[in-house]
Amino acid sequence: MPDMPGHITQLPYKAESSTYSTPTYSRGGRMGLPNYIHFVFQNADFRRLTGLISVVLTSWNGTIRPTWYKASLKIPSSNLNINKMSDSTPDLKVYRMAICLYPQFTVTDFQGPLELLGTFSTTNRKLLGGLFKNLPNLSINPEFVSDTLDPVAPLVGPSVCPTMTYEDAMKVDFDIIFVPGGFNPPKTAPPSSLEFIKRKGPEAKYLLLVCTGSWLVAYTGLLTGKRATTNKAVYKTVVEDTKRFNVNWVPKARWVVEDDNHLWSSSGITAGIDLAYAFLKYLVGEKFAQEVRAIAEVNTTEDPDDDKFAEYYGLV
Numbered sequence: 001m002p003d004m005p006g007h008i009t010q011l012p013y014k015a016e017s018s019t020y021s022t023p024t025y026s027r028g029g030r031m032g033l034p035n036y037i038h039f040v041f042q043n044a045d046f047r048r049l050t051g052l053i054s055v056v057l058t059s060w061n062g063t064i065r066p067t068w069y070k071a072s073l074k075i076p077s078s079n080l081n082i083n084k085m086s087d088s089t090p091d092l093k094v095y096r097m098a099i100c101l102y103p104q105f106t107v108t109d110f111q112g113p114l115e116l117l118g119t120f121s122t123t124n125r126k127l128l129g130g131l132f133k134n135l136p137n138l139s140i141n142p143e144f145v146s147d148t149l150d151p152v153a154p155l156v157g158p159s160v161c162p163t164m165t166y167e168d169a170m171k172v173d174f175d176i177i178f179v180p181g182g183f184n185p186p187k188t189a190p191p192s193s194l195e196f197i198k199r200k201g202p203e204a205k206y207l208l209l210v211c212t213g214s215w216l217v218a219y220t221g222l223l224t225g226k227r228a229t230t231n232k233a234v235y236k237t238v239v240e241d242t243k244r245f246n247v248n249w250v251p252k253a254r255w256v257v258e259d260d261n262h263l264w265s266s267s268g269i270t271a272g273i274d275l276a277y278a279f280l281k282y283l284v285g286e287k288f289a290q291e292v293r294a295i296a297e298v299n300t301t302e303d304p305d306d307d308k309f310a311e312y313y314g315l316v
Contacts, residue, residue: 093138094122095175098164098200100213101146102182102193107157108269109180109210113276115296116289118142132291136284140176145169147190155183166192170199177204181211181231181269185241186219194220208279209265210272218242223263229253231268232309252310254301267307274301 097117099110119128122139129135144162146152151159164172177200186194198220201207209217214230215238217223227248230238239249250256255266255275261282266275277300280289293300310316 091137092122095138095140095205096172097140097142097176097178098145098169098172098174098196098204099142099178099180100193100197101144101152101160101162101180102184102189102216103153104155104184105152105180105182106211106269107154107160107180109182109213109272110178112270112273113178113208113210114142115298116273116276116280116292119292119295128295131295132288134285134288134291136288138284142178143169143172143174145196147192166190166196169196173203174200175205176208177201177206178208179210179213179217180272181213181215186216189216189219198222205262206279207263208275209263210275211266211268212238214238214265215242218245218247221245223247226263227256227258228263228265229256229267230265232307232313232315233268235310235313235315251315252307253304254307255304257304267309271301273298278302278304 099114117140118124120132120135120139121141123141125135125139143164144160145164145166146162147166149162149165151161153159177197179197194216197217201217201220201222207217207222209228211231212234214223214228215234218228218238219242223242224246225248227250229250232251235249235251242249253267254271255264255278257264257278264275264279266272277289277293277298280292
């Protein structure tokens with residue numbers, strides 16, 4: 001790594017200071033080299049990084065103790081295409097999006113769409129705003145909602161830590177309710193999740209359903225008399241199980257938009273990314289949607305009727 005202009009100054013060790021906390025960790029064995037170097041940047045301006053550097057050294061008796069340094073590093077702006085945005089944008093419209101979690105949900109159902117919809121959150125627009133030419137005066141801030149604040153284990157992948165319970169979320173006005181799919185049938189879902197969707201779904205501006213998320217929402221009655229689609233691998237099961245709810249299930253569709261753009265539902269898993277792109281175009285315009293798609297480097301299907309899996313599963 002080439003040298004960068006700047007300076008690093010060691011700060012005095014303060015055992016009782018809240019500023020320079022020094023947790024001690026017990027480790028077995030003898031280690032004479034540093035374990036790692038951890039950079040904590042308090043003021044992340046990408047043209048000049050200023051903050052604290054924690055150099056964690058391991059002594060011969062196996063005790064780890066951080067030593068704090070003050071650092072100021074200048075990075076040539078020509079090396080970066082990211083410019084820090086101002087801390088506030090006048091008249092910025094912020095949409096709050098509740099992502100509904102429950103045991104054995106599918107991570108990609110929401111994480112794929114979130115790579116598009118979350119790129120311009122109030123936090124990320126400060127970090128990534130310089131990459132966009134058509135940044136809208138709107139942000140989408142996600143909340144991860146679950147029955148409790150305990151980590152929720154998905155069908156595949158790492159557990160996700162909720163940021164809010166369904167009980168607390170009932171007191172919040174959400175603009176978008178996002179329901180991913182999962183492995184378990186709706187009858188096994190936490191009652192609090194169904195109650196939250198049933199009560200807050202009609203109040204939200206938009207209801208986004210991916211994969212078997214539409215199966216779950218069908219149990220709330222919000223899809224009665226409306227068109228929707230779902231994962232084609234379980235399409236017949238979903239249709240049979242929800243007969244009493246009178247949903248107009250669409251067998252061949254990558255995604256379906258219904259109820260005057262209030263209700264959006266997609267086919268299985270990765271189809272959620274196509275839904276998110278279409279929703280992004282509707283919400284903020286095609287130019288910005290294309291910029292976000294280019295950053296994610298994702299190939300989207302732009303025809304909602306382009307559903308090759310309907311034929312694969314013998315639905316058409």
